[in-house]
Amino acid sequence: MNSEADIIIIGAGIWGLSTAYHLAREQTGRSIVVVERNAAVADETTRQAAGQIGQLRRDPLMASAVGYTLELLTGFKEATGHDPRLMLTGSLHLAQCDERMASFEEQLAHARALGIEAEIAEGVLIEQLAPAISLSEITGALYVPGDGYVDARACAHAYCNAARDLGVEIVLNTEVTDLRTCNDSVTGIETDRGPVVTGNVIATAGPWAGRLAAMAGLTLPMQPIRLQQARTTPDPGIPAHHPVVRIPDQSCYLRPEEGGYLFGIFDDDPMAIDPREMPASFATGDIKPAEDIIAGARQRLAPVFPVLEQLNIAQFRQGMITCTPDAGYVIGPAPSVEGLWFATGCGGMGIAGSGSVGRWLADSVLKGACRDDISPFLPSRFKDLDPDSLREACRRICSNYYALNSVTYSLS
Ligand SMILES: Cc1cc2nc3c(=O)[nH]c(=O)nc-3n(C[C@H](O)[C@H](O)[C@H](O)COP(=O)(O)OP(=O)(O)OC[C@H]3O[C@@H](n4cnc5c(N)ncnc54)[C@H](O)[C@@H]3O)c2cc1C
Incomplete structure (x- = not known):
């Protein structure tokens, strides 16, 4: 150096x-x-x-x-020769109540005003995109075809x-x-x-x-706050084009990864972590898997994705997002x-x-x-x-990430 x-x-x-x-x-x-x-x-x-x-x-x-x-x-990749591994699969937002569906209608208008392609998805499209979804568990869905994910x-x-x-x-x-x-x-x-x-x-x-x-x-x-997700063992029924699925009424999301599902949750009582109070060597790897929260997430998701009950957890993943x-x-x-x-x-x-x-x-x-x-x-x-108020305000932002009155996700 x-x-x-x-x-x-x-x-x-x-x-x-x-x-x-x-x-x-x-x-x-x-x-x-x-x-x-x-x-x-x-x-x-x-x-x-x-x-x-x-x-x-x-x-x-x-x-x-x-x-x-x-x-x-x-x-x-074309510009630099290096592949960011972008998967443009689109995303599905699932509603499980009328208020959520009404908020999706607002989102649709907002998206179009911003020039983002979006549509209310019919059952046939949902089945084709994510065949494991149990349609009887949802009120409706919003589809954003230009969304995706990267590794x-x-x-x-x-x-x-x-x-x-x-x-x-x-x-x-x-x-x-x-x-x-x-x-x-x-x-x-x-x-x-x-x-x-x-x-x-x-x-x-x-x-x-x-x-x-x-x-x-x-x-x-x-404020750094713990966030957690888990990857399941492979499921041969997942199509290659499977979109990101957000189920805001369960505070959960899910997408394909390594042949299985990667699912995560914004839990109700998130754990604040302050690296300033930790040894200098404190790293993400020191955070223990949130097995109970992941079990709760799987329970919340299982009615919509019944296949999750048959798949084992192959990997727990946790880290800190920094909230404001x-x-x-x-x-x-x-x-x-x-x-x-x-x-x-x-x-x-x-x-x-x-x-x-x-x-x-x-x-x-x-x-x-x-x-x-x-x-x-x-x-x-x-x-x-003050530090306590800051921490609590940030924890609220995290736990309300997908709430109907969320400042991150919803327009209501
Ligand atoms: C479970 C989970 C799921 C997530 N899902 C998504 C998602 O779907 N979409 C999305 O957009 N975001 C997501 N995020 C958030 C995303 O991971 C972060 O926004 C992003 O990684 C932040 O990157 P960063 O470079 O700021 O921080 P980091 O990746 O943490 O990088 C900071 C770096 O600074 C280094 N460093 C710290 N102190 C020092 C020092 N004193 N000297 C030298 N180096 C130092 C660290 O070693 C580290 O490498 C998720 C996060 C988690 C935890």
Whole structure:
């Protein structure tokens, strides 16, 4: 690792890697270094993600953020030679009550206003897309044909390899232990392998962003919260084109993976985790499988997908999503340190928005502005909220993810 760099990115999850790619794509000749504490990239939150890319967002900014990511990933292999493994299968949203169906009608109008293709799905289409669904258990469905999912790790590796091809240095096994500042400007980083001088630091440390912020005497309006899912043993009845299925009345989602189903749940009483209070070595792998919550999710899903009762769990997967009180990302300059940027608060939408996050950060750092107004994501917001209220507000956002009054999913 050189002792100087023009721009340092801390953390090689999907956000750091997309940022590196977008910075390098501008070909400014600046040296860009990604510093990652692990032996491999994308080995924390990103590795655990379901990778679902859903376009229906209440907030038009988020909808366009996902729209750009989809457009980028659709042409990524052709443009860079690296495959993000995007599956454009569409998505089905299932309603189990009239209120939900009414909210889908609103979503339909909203989607069309945003230019997103969507339709109310008839039973024949549902059966054809996802034959295991028990139609008698649902009131109706909304279909979004342009949605899909990626293998999140493969997608992050594609950003990484494309960034490397453009000259980005990825430094592994190196932990950032402190930030250096002078006269309210960033001047470098300290690592366990020595210091690096730089005038630009972008911290994309996911759930560990709070630790980085603390090094600069800052707090961020973000709370890491455990999220869990499980993959079943293979079921030969799953068609290759099976869409992502969201069952918001059960707070659950499901999609195919490795021949089985990957299903997850936003539980009613989610567990907050604060890496600032953990040993520095605390990693995603230290989080225990949430077997009871997964058992509950399977029970909730089984009436709609009876086949789940016959399949064993092949893998539990859990990680931390970073939630905020308004469900918006945390992206922008540090309030009081010139040259220091933060990006966290993914809210379970970090893969879906990864392209835009990278582009916003690259444009903001290189050009001083980006094409969207990302001021709603400023890290300085909620600065008067005490830690307990922040944590509870974030837990509520997570448990209400698919609720009828949700700020993330619903329009009601
Ligand atoms: C169960 C689950 C399901 C999900 N499903 C979806 C989904 O379907 N769709 C979607 O869009 N999103 C989903 N997400 C969210 C998605 O995974 C995240 O938004 C995304 O991975 C965040 O990426 P990141 O780069 O911000 O963080 P991370 O992937 O956690 O990367 C942060 C990196 O920073 C490194 N780091 C931290 N501190 C330091 C330090 N001091 N020095 C050096 N390196 C450091 C870490 O080692 C890590 O590699 C899901 C998440 C979970 C847990």
